[in-house]
Amino acid sequence: MAAMDDWSCDIMALYRAKRETSKRSVKSNYSIQGFISSGTYGRVYKAQSLDEPAKLYAIKKFKPDKEGDVPTYTGISQSAIREMALNREIDHENVVALKEVILEDKSIHMVFDYAEHDFLQLIHHYSQTLRTQIPTATLKSLIYQLLNGVLYLHSCHILHRDLKPANILITSGGIVKIGDLGLARLVYEPLQSLHTGDKVVVTIWYRAPELLMGSKHYNKAIDCWAVGCVLAELASLRPIFKGEEAKVEGKKTTGGLPFQRDQVLKIFEVLGTPDENDWSNLVYMSEYQNMKRLDYYPNRLHEWCQTRLRSQLAYDLLKLLFVYNPDKRLTAREALHHKWFSEDPKPTRNAFHGLHSQLPQRRITQDDAPSMIPQPQNASHQPGHNVIAGGAAAQLSKPGSSASFASFASLSGGGGHYAANQGTGGHATHAHGPVRKKARLG
Amino acid sequence: MAADFWSSSHYKRWMVDRASINQARAVDILYVDNHDPEYFDFLNIYFANAIMKLGRRLSLRQRVIATAIIFFKRFYLKNSYCETDPFLVIAACCYLAAKAEECPVSIKQVALESKAHFSQEIHNVKSTNFDHTRIAEMEFYLVDDLESDLTIYHPYRTLTALCKPDPSSSSSSNTNTATTNNTNPTLPDTEPEEGEAIEYPSPSSGTHSLNPSLNHPIDEGPRYWGTGQGQLELPDGGFQRAWFIINDTYRSNICLIYPPHLIAVAAICLTVVFHPPSRSEIVPHLPSSSSTAKVGQPPDTILTFLASLNVSFPLVATIIQEIVSLWTLWDRYKEDATDTSSAASSASPGGSAGKMSSMSPTKPHQQQLQRLARGSTATLSTLSTSTPTPTAGGGDDPACTTDNNDSSSSHSPLVEEPAILFTPSILSNVLVKMREGRLAIQQATSSNSGSSSSNNNTDGGSNNPGSGSTTPGMGKAANKMLERAQAAG
Numbered sequence: 001m002a003a004m005d006d007w008s009c010d011i012m013a014l015y016r017a018k019r020e021t022s023k024r025s026v027k028s029n030y031s032i033q034g035f036i037s038s039g040t041y042g043r044v045y046k047a048q049s050l051d052e053p054a055k056l057y058a059i060k061k062f063k064p065d066k067e068g069d070v071p072t073y074t075g076i077s078q079s080a081i082r083e084m085a086l087n088r089e090i091d092h093e094n095v096v097a098l099k100e101v102i103l104e105d106k107s108i109h110m111v112f113d114y115a116e117h118d119f120l121q122l123i124h125h126y127s128q129t130l131r132t133q134i135p136t137a138t139l140k141s142l143i144y145q146l147l148n149g150v151l152y153l154h155s156c157h158i159l160h161r162d163l164k165p166a167n168i169l170i171t172s173g174g175i176v177k178i179g180d181l182g183l184a185r186l187v188y189e190p191l192q193s194l195h196t197g198d199k200v201v202v203t204i205w206y207r208a209p210e211l212l213m214g215s216k217h218y219n220k221a222i223d224c225w226a227v228g229c230v231l232a233e234l235a236s237l238r239p240i241f242k243g244e245e246a247k248v249e250g251k252k253t254t255g256g257l258p259f260q261r262d263q264v265l266k267i268f269e270v271l272g273t274p275d276e277n278d279w280s281n282l283v284y285m286s287e288y289q290n291m292k293r294l295d296y297y298p299n300r301l302h303e304w305c306q307t308r309l310r311s312q313l314a315y316d317l318l319k320l321l322f323v324y325n326p327d328k329r330l331t332a333r334e335a336l337h338h339k340w341f342s343e344d345p346k347p348t349r350n351a352f353h354g355l356h357s358q359l360p361q362r363r364i365t366q367d368d369a370p371s372m373i374p375q376p377q378n379a380s381h382q383p384g385h386n387v388i389a390g391g392a393a394a395q396l397s398k399p400g401s402s403a404s405f406a407s408f409a410s411l412s413g414g415g416g417h418y419a420a421n422q423g424t425g426g427h428a429t430h431a432h433g434p435v436r437k438k439a440r441l442g
Numbered sequence: 443m444a445a446d447f448w449s450s451s452h453y454k455r456w457m458v459d460r461a462s463i464n465q466a467r468a469v470d471i472l473y474v475d476n477h478d479p480e481y482f483d484f485l486n487i488y489f490a491n492a493i494m495k496l497g498r499r500l501s502l503r504q505r506v507i508a509t510a511i512i513f514f515k516r517f518y519l520k521n522s523y524c525e526t527d528p529f530l531v532i533a534a535c536c537y538l539a540a541k542a543e544e545c546p547v548s549i550k551q552v553a554l555e556s557k558a559h560f561s562q563e564i565h566n567v568k569s570t571n572f573d574h575t576r577i578a579e580m581e582f583y584l585v586d587d588l589e590s591d592l593t594i595y596h597p598y599r600t601l602t603a604l605c606k607p608d609p610s611s612s613s614s615s616n617t618n619t620a621t622t623n624n625t626n627p628t629l630p631d632t633e634p635e636e637g638e639a640i641e642y643p644s645p646s647s648g649t650h651s652l653n654p655s656l657n658h659p660i661d662e663g664p665r666y667w668g669t670g671q672g673q674l675e676l677p678d679g680g681f682q683r684a685w686f687i688i689n690d691t692y693r694s695n696i697c698l699i700y701p702p703h704l705i706a707v708a709a710i711c712l713t714v715v716f717h718p719p720s721r722s723e724i725v726p727h728l729p730s731s732s733s734t735a736k737v738g739q740p741p742d743t744i745l746t747f748l749a750s751l752n753v754s755f756p757l758v759a760t761i762i763q764e765i766v767s768l769w770t771l772w773d774r775y776k777e778d779a780t781d782t783s784s785a786a787s788s789a790s791p792g793g794s795a796g797k798m799s800s801m802s803p804t805k806p807h808q809q810q811l812q813r814l815a816r817g818s819t820a821t822l823s824t825l826s827t828s829t830p831t832p833t834a835g836g837g838d839d840p841a842c843t844t845d846n847n848d849s850s851s852s853h854s855p856l857v858e859e860p861a862i863l864f865t866p867s868i869l870s871n872v873l874v875k876m877r878e879g880r881l882a883i884q885q886a887t888s889s890n891s892g893s894s895s896s897n898n899n900t901d902g903g904s905n906n907p908g909s910g911s912t913t914p915g916m917g918k919a920a921n922k923m924l925e926r927a928q929a930a931g
Contacts, residue, residue: 011527011877014884073578075549081541085592088451101590103582191503192545
């Protein structure tokens with residue numbers, strides 16, 4: 001059979017050679033300007049188109065798998081497959097656009113339109129540098145566009161499943177772009193339940209109560225909950241439900257997942273203990289008994305909003321996004337029609353319209369890993385002293401991975417950076433580590 | 443499943459015409475006997491069967507298998523059989539499709555099952571090394587050639603949107619979800635896929651998946667075409683019959699050329715004609731022996747329903763004709779008796795249930811096919827006359843409305859039974875010969891000039907009967923064809 005093996009290899013060699021001649025490479029099309037962020041999936045770079053130098057891109061390079069030190073093919077990850085497959089089907093102003101995918105050097109490179117800012121960076125800018133609230137007009141425009149993007153995804157039968165400030169980008173022109181579909185899924189006639197594929201979805205602070213209660217079934221409402229959390233965070237400049245994630249014993253998650261007691265408590269402290277009459281499925285959920293052991297809390301959302309959201313209508317919208325029963329929670333479409341958006345100030349297409357100061361640019365650095373950057377470059381790209389570099393980021397051992405750069409990076413490991421930077425107070429590191437844990441098949 | 447089919451990558455980038463498909467085989471045809479394109483029709487059946495069987499070994503659902511077949515076909519729009527290893531491509535397609543459809547299987551399992559399956563005598567694939575790193579490498583190239591377009595629309599979706607699953611088997615699936623603790627009671631824990639159980643009766647799927655589920659309204663997607671409302675209730679077994687007919691279409695290029703919803707409508711029409719219980723419901727209303735186009739009495743519900751769909755019935759008629767052609771062709775293809783795969787226990791051409799059980803596989807077959815084809819055409823002409831769509835005008839003779847291209851290049855369906863029977867071993871020998879021929883040329887050219895592999899002048903001069911169809915860089919040519927096809931709409 002040796003001869004036959006040769007023959008088979010020859011065929012592959014022939015095929016490889018043919019591919020080499022026709023392939024499109026990253027370097028011949030883009031100049032890499034710097035490193036933006038990293039995560040367990042790989043690294044993100046800022047790049048400039050060689051054809052149209054005015055065009056900027058974020059190239060997400062998935063790490064090649066390695067056997068020893070040699071990069072090898074082990075199969076493309078489920079999350080990369082998702083992100084490619086979904087991005088190729090969608091097209092909306094409020095969703096980050098995938099320009100192309102380049103497969104090169106055993107790695108996948110996804111080329112996205114570049115966005116200068118993100119919600120997390122904005123929040124930090126206001127909480128650390130400006131030390132004021134985000135103006136209502138800006139906040140409203142951002143949420144409106146966010147909802148618009150979520151509505152589009154939902155109408156495409158896509159659940160994002162990881163909405164959080166770091167994943168919501170903003171262009172320098174003030175257009176919101178939802179990013180990172182690495183955890184997103186089509187829910188149209190799934191062959192397997194959503195639960196089967198990914199045991200845990202959504203970064204814990206933004207995770208909807210039905211997920212926390214162990215429901216095996218969930219729907220678009222989980223994204224709407226996350227939008228509520230983001231709205232609250234923009235208003236108060238810190239996460240509204242900042243729970244501590246309970247860790248799984250050991251490495252495998254086969255033995256069931258722990259009850260996220262602290263996260264549930266954080267929600268109850270503001271929204272009160274859920275009423276079984278409003279949410280009849282609650283009693284069937286696997287964490288129901290655990291929940292029953294918690295103290296009773298009254299709903300204090302109105303009080304919470306008093307100092308943070310100046311509008312009664314804004315409170316009303318938040319209240320509806322925070323309805324416990326997912327079937328009664330406001331949908332993205334309903335939310336867009338909420339009266340708050342027709343109250344002055346009205347949302348603007350450029351969310352930054354009317355702002356006096358500009359947000360700092362996204363910082364890029366030199367890569368500290370085997371790099372795509374051709375030659376040493378100085379990373380002093382930002383005007384003045386970046387707010388991100390102060391305060392929270394100082395606690396980090398790796399400044400390169402600081403908060404504002406988590407946006408492209410939060411695919412699977414970014415949560416850690418995010419948590420550290422979110423912690424402007426004493427809890428800086430409590431959620432460090434796997435803020436998001438995902439157990440995937442295959 | 444983006445917003446709808448019309449904005450999908452499937453529609454925008456991957457609807458191809460027959461000329462592009464022929465063009466994609468331009469290198470391969472140099473290396474088959476007599477440069478006979480018919481080999482490729484049989485290879486289509488052979489490869490589709492191989493993917494289905496490997497898919498079953500991996501416990502993949504029918505929709506995943508269908509996706510794998512589409513991946514395979516799209517890959518070979520840009521590549522040649524003789525310059526690649528189709529069995530490795532099959533393994534990569536199954537692996538990738540499972541991920542794309544969100545029910546992944548491990549690559550080691552794919553490697554293991556591929557090895558086990560293709561080492562069977564009928565395939566005689568001894569040369570392919572199904573090492574998992576090779577499958578992963580192939581997957582990489584595959585994704586590249588698929589241009590990362592991994593979302594596929596299948597006719598099954600339209601079928602389930604248009605037709606209620608068989609009433610006899612729908613009862614128990616509802617109870618599944620009623621008892622589960624879920625926040626969203628409409629989302630069942632597992633969704634048995636309609637009609638797929640009979641495609642491969644296996645003990646594990648059992649009664650559960652025999653019951654087509656009524657539960658897929660988590661997201662009742664919009665009907666992305668047409669005006670039809672409501673659902674058609676086919677008589678007993680009709681839904682599954684239509685399902686099987688759709689399965690059959692993956693053995694041809696129908697699934698590359700026509701939009702999936704039209705394939706589904708064609709399958710429903712064929713079901714109405716072929717399936718005795720369904721047929722009996724419409725027979726009184728059929729223009730008997732095409733004497734009258736208008737029916738005196740009001741048309742029955744099935745016909746009314748079909749007529750209400752805002753689709754091009756001439757196109758549907760063309761698809762029907764192509765399905766019938768496929769069946770005729772398929773009669774000349776036999777999987778060897780030595781196939782020990784348990785999955786193929788029901789009928790020898792694995793999974794050809796639609797074909798095998800809808801008609802008797804005996805001699806009168808040909809006439810029956812002809813008669814039924816005529817019958818379906820007649821049915822359609824009734825539909826056409828009662829449909830307000832402007833496209834429905836020339837429904838009487840679908841052949842006239844067919845693309846010239848289509849009818850001329852496709853094999854004539856109703857010729858006499860030919861002598862040659864095609865089997866997997868014959869076809870895998872054909873493949874071996876093709877590859878050896880190609881490699882020999884390759885070695886000759888590389889030793890002569892050491893130039894790149896795209897230099898085909900030598901073999902073009904000696905072998906090519908079509909004179910000048912050999913072009914360097916077939917992949918690019920196929921790409922251009924695709925672009926042209928898109929531009930043409």
